[in-house]
Amino acid sequence: MPAIVNLLFNTVSTNTTISFTLVLPLVSVLSLVVGLSGHALMWLVLLRNPRRRSRPGSVLLLNLSLADLGALLTLPCVILGAAAQHWRLGGATCVLLGFVTSLTAGVDVFSLAALAVLRHRIVNLPQHGLYVTYS
Numbered sequence: 001m002p003a004i005v006n007l008l009f010n011t012v013s014t015n016t017t018i019s020f021t022l023v024l025p026l027v028s029v030l031s032l033v034v035g036l037s038g039h040a041l042m043w044l045v046l047l048r049n050p051r052r053r054s055r056p057g058s059v060l061l062l063n064l065s066l067a068d069l070g071a072l073l074t075l076p077c078v079i080l081g082a083a084a085q086h087w088r089l090g091g092a093t094c095v096l097l098g099f100v101t102s103l104t105a106g107v108d109v110f111s112l113a114a115l116a117v118l119r120h121r122i123v124n125l126p127q128h129g130l131y132v133t134y135s
Contacts, residue, residue, distance in 0.1 A: 028075045035072045067107035
């Protein structure tokens with residue numbers, strides 16, 4: 001199980017009377033519903049406006065959103081593993097889940113770093129007389 005699941009399991013099972021098999025699935029389903037709807041709305045806004053589609057910041061936001069959606073889609077496996085208290089999905093699924101988690105974390109970090117560099121250029125280059133029209 002991922003470290004956060006172990007931490008949540010230990011906290012819930014030792015400090016409260018709330019059943020762990022109830023807390024994690026509820027939090028995960030809530031995260032899945034809110035996350036999917038939020039990302040869908042962001043994609044709708046960015047893709048419906050043709051001027052926004054071609055801007056580097058919009059492309060990076062869509063890339064970040066896609067990586068977050070990949071991470072959200074791993075939640076059902078985590079819920080199933082936590083509800084059963086042990087892994088029932090086999091070794092291949094475990095390896096695939098670890099790969100997807102690592103891949104989405106890497107894409108998230110890269111996208112955030114690229115957004116930070118883009119924003120840095122927007123803020124600092126006009127001071128040197130170079131105006132950049134990115135947004």
